[in-house]
Amino acid sequence: MDNSLSPNQALFNFALHMGDNTLIAGHRLSEWTSQGPALEQDIAITNIALDLVGQARSWLSLAGELEGKGRSEDDLAYLRSDREYTNFLLCEQPNGDWGMTIVRQFLFDCYHFELLNALLDSKHEQIAAIAAKSLKEVTYHLRYSSEWMIRLGDGTPESHKRMQNGLDERWRFLGELFEDTETDKVLAEAELSVLPSSLEEAAMNRIEAVLKEATLSQPEVKHFQTGGRKGIHSEYLGHLLAVMQSVPRAYPGQSW
Amino acid sequence: MPVEGSNKTDNQDFMKIFDARIERDEKVEPKDWMPDAYRKTLIRQISQHAHSEVIGMQPEGNWILRAPSLRRKVALLAKVQDEAGHGLYLYSAAETLGIERDELYQQLLDGKAKYSSIFNYPTLTWADMGAVGWLVDGAAIMNQVMLTRTSYGPYARAMVRICKEESFHQRQGYEILLHLVKGSEAQKDMAQDALNRWWWPSLMMFGPTDSESTHSEQSMAWKIKRKSNDELRQAFVDATVPQAEVLGLTIPDPDLKWNEERGHYDFGPIDWDEFWQVVKGDGPCNRERMAHYTKAYEEGAWVREAAMAYAEKKQKRREAAKSDLQVA
Amino acid sequence: MKNNWPIWEVFIRSKNGLSHKHVGSLHAADAEMAIENARDVYTRRTEGVSLWVVESKNITASAPTDADALFEPAANKIYRHPTFYNLPDEVKHM
Numbered sequence: 001m002d003n004s005l006s007p008n009q010a011l012f013n014f015a016l017h018m019g020d021n022t023l024i025a026g027h028r029l030s031e032w033t034s035q036g037p038a039l040e041q042d043i044a045i046t047n048i049a050l051d052l053v054g055q056a057r058s059w060l061s062l063a064g065e066l067e068g069k070g071r072s073e074d075d076l077a078y079l080r081s082d083r084e085y086t087n088f089l090l091c092e093q094p095n096g097d098w099g100m101t102i103v104r105q106f107l108f109d110c111y112h113f114e115l116l117n118a119l120l121d122s123k124h125e126q127i128a129a130i131a132a133k134s135l136k137e138v139t140y141h142l143r144y145s146s147e148w149m150i151r152l153g154d155g156t157p158e159s160h161k162r163m164q165n166g167l168d169e170r171w172r173f174l175g176e177l178f179e180d181t182e183t184d185k186v187l188a189e190a191e192l193s194v195l196p197s198s199l200e201e202a203a204m205n206r207i208e209a210v211l212k213e214a215t216l217s218q219p220e221v222k223h224f225q226t227g228g229r230k231g232i233h234s235e236y237l238g239h240l241l242a243v244m245q246s247v248p249r250a251y252p253g254q255s256w
Numbered sequence: 257m258p259v260e261g262s263n264k265t266d267n268q269d270f271m272k273i274f275d276a277r278i279e280r281d282e283k284v285e286p287k288d289w290m291p292d293a294y295r296k297t298l299i300r301q302i303s304q305h306a307h308s309e310v311i312g313m314q315p316e317g318n319w320i321l322r323a324p325s326l327r328r329k330v331a332l333l334a335k336v337q338d339e340a341g342h343g344l345y346l347y348s349a350a351e352t353l354g355i356e357r358d359e360l361y362q363q364l365l366d367g368k369a370k371y372s373s374i375f376n377y378p379t380l381t382w383a384d385m386g387a388v389g390w391l392v393d394g395a396a397i398m399n400q401v402m403l404t405r406t407s408y409g410p411y412a413r414a415m416v417r418i419c420k421e422e423s424f425h426q427r428q429g430y431e432i433l434l435h436l437v438k439g440s441e442a443q444k445d446m447a448q449d450a451l452n453r454w455w456w457p458s459l460m461m462f463g464p465t466d467s468e469s470t471h472s473e474q475s476m477a478w479k480i481k482r483k484s485n486d487e488l489r490q491a492f493v494d495a496t497v498p499q500a501e502v503l504g505l506t507i508p509d510p511d512l513k514w515n516e517e518r519g520h521y522d523f524g525p526i527d528w529d530e531f532w533q534v535v536k537g538d539g540p541c542n543r544e545r546m547a548h549y550t551k552a553y554e555e556g557a558w559v560r561e562a563a564m565a566y567a568e569k570k571q572k573r574r575e576a577a578k579s580d581l582q583v584a
Numbered sequence: 585m586k587n588n589w590p591i592w593e594v595f596i597r598s599k600n601g602l603s604h605k606h607v608g609s610l611h612a613a614d615a616e617m618a619i620e621n622a623r624d625v626y627t628r629r630t631e632g633v634s635l636w637v638v639e640s641k642n643i644t645a646s647a648p649t650d651a652d653a654l655f656e657p658a659a660n661k662i663y664r665h666p667t668f669y670n671l672p673d674e675v676k677h678m
Contacts, residue, residue, distance in 0.1 A: 037555070037559035038559075050333055060326075073326055147617070156562045254439055337628075351591065358588050
């Protein structure tokens, strides 16, 4: 174990990672605004985006507090480069069609749901509190994305094909969600968080059950892609951040 | 139930009852008899209103990904989402008149239906989110508050709901500007520039002057509209000028001044050539708005179809399970 | 058209103790989706604690042309209302 990592540093890393995942996932979903397949779904997907960006604000504020250098949620969101972002590769993947977005969201929801459930027992009061609030939202996200997985997987031949394709494309990002890092080990030892690997079985059981009902087959992947938590991202994140951060970057030091 | 073309005396009787009901300020409800022209006018007006909400998501949606703080981001996202909701409430109101939402979409896609021209202007800077919220929503609210008293029940009810939700929209925009004018020179300039570009198009939102407005008179008689275009425009100017003063911004109209005698602000002439140019399709963003809308509509087709196919499959499975039980 | 989702009417109980009230309608392919859409469209501002959705085609409505026959007869039965009966002032709450 890397003894140089203090519990407080580990906590900061973790809060940042949670903030980055939810911010980037929420940002991606917000791209659907005015482009949903039905007005009702436009509204629904925006609700999920709002939940996630809201959660990101809580996590990033906590990260700022833990760091103790006076950085706000906005400093952390708008003034870090892609190499400093620690979200999973899965979260930053482009939306693609509605089906591919649902696949990305579903895989993330399955992981997110198990993690938040586990975090309810965190000895860190704020983490447990954010998890409790988020869990209610994510329970709905999971229900929503599961139903759409099934509906489109078992819909028409075309929708089935698109969903299977989406799954095949996104599956290679799933492994990263259950990798244990030094941060996780430090936090798990102190019962502040859990090892991601401990979430895998429950998450995979759920994924398998939904895929079965959706008549979709589980892709086989030789190598999972990884690197997000170390700041080694896909090429997409740089573009996402370039857009997201453009105003504060163009007018440094201003308040909005 | 009487239908168009049934015997004439009947229709005349129904017409009298209908007119008397409007006169008494009673609401008309979906299954009530109504003149065909009343129904058509409502469908046209409500769907135009609905289309405006939906197309109106685009200019503001243009800044969701670039909102400069997370607080601004969630507020803007929630606001644009509300517009989708408002479009939905309005389509629902139109559907009570016996037309399907998809048919209304089709009219928009075919270019037969109009939406508010204001949404054919581009949103160029972050300050535009302030100006659009303050001016465009401000103008819309003038109209919408009036419409909560419109004679058609479902339309009035949709408007009550919309007005309730709209209340944060204008504030959201105004607060953005308030923040900018307290900021750097560049931010102040950004705010003034946005006001310069959005002021006149906002005044045009109320439509042609009363003397030129083709549908107005009948709509007023039926109490679909309850105030004229010019009355609403004047009320908007009167309400907005003091708000601009609080911001310390200058309204781009050299003729604007208080008229003690009238008790209203006088304002300069509106460029009606520009108005008609944009209405007729040659505004800065007409093509982009329709292209964006059409693309989303077409790309969603497989989703809508698959959801329906799945629903039917599920229904069949349920029925099969039921009959299996009965056999057993 | 094949991909037209049917219309559903939405009813919300704003809090326990009150009846469900009609709030509007929406489109959904099936009942599950209708509940979710109702939640996403009509309860964004904590408007409710319970939802009903009913496919519109399943609602039977009275005809407006029958309104006189159905509802006018109740109007002249004022003896159904407490104010029809006179009580001495001494009897306060009844």
